[in-house]
Amino acid sequence: MSCIFCKIIKGDIPSYKVYEDENIIAFLDISQITKGHTLIVPKTHVKNIYGLDELLAKKIFQAVPKIAKAIKKTYNPIGMNIINNNDKPHQTVDHFHIHLIPRYKNDKFKIDFINRQDQFNPEDYEKIESEIRQNILDLEE
Numbered sequence: 001m002s003c004i005f006c007k008i009i010k011g012d013i014p015s016y017k018v019y020e021d022e023n024i025i026a027f028l029d030i031s032q033i034t035k036g037h038t039l040i041v042p043k044t045h046v047k048n049i050y051g052l053d054e055l056l057a058k059k060i061f062q063a064v065p066k067i068a069k070a071i072k073k074t075y076n077p078i079g080m081n082i083i084n085n086n087d088k089p090h091q092t093v094d095h096f097h098i099h100l101i102p103r104y105k106n107d108k109f110k111i112d113f114i115n116r117q118d119q120f121n122p123e124d125y126e127k128i129e130s131e132i133r134q135n136i137l138d139l140e141e
């Protein structure tokens, strides 16, 4: 097993572990984009969001508020970004994980939410809505 997070879960390589239960482990991201940057990782090896079933998703995501609140209580950040990268361009470890990134005044981390509303007309929105809606219905069948 070459997965670095599986090795961390097994204890074969060390980590700074802030929380663990039977389903998940939470440890400090080695990169510490900001102080307190933490990863929430399922103990089951699943590559990314597309491999999660509802039960595993529930087990992972239900831990998120607790750990986010603990980071907030610890460092009193001005905000918190919760990020999950799937495939390209940003997923570098192929074991599902959620980044909790507390935000501080003048930190160097940057996310650009560019408003492209001017490039879409109501028909575009309707088409996008119906395309995604249909695929959700297909997945529910």
Ligand code: 5GP
Residues within 6 Å of the ligand: 004, 015, 016, 027, 028, 029, 030, 031, 032, 084, 085, 090, 091, 092, 093, 094
């Ligand atoms: P991704 O880019 O896949 O969303 O995030 C992977 C994250 O895993 C990166 O932020 C990286 O710093 C972190 N990471 C990679 N290898 C290790 C490691 O061995 N230990 C820890 N604690 N974090 C790691």
Ligand code: ZN
Residues within 6 Å of the ligand: 003, 004, 005, 006, 007, 044, 045, 046, 094, 095
């Ligand atoms: Zn793994």
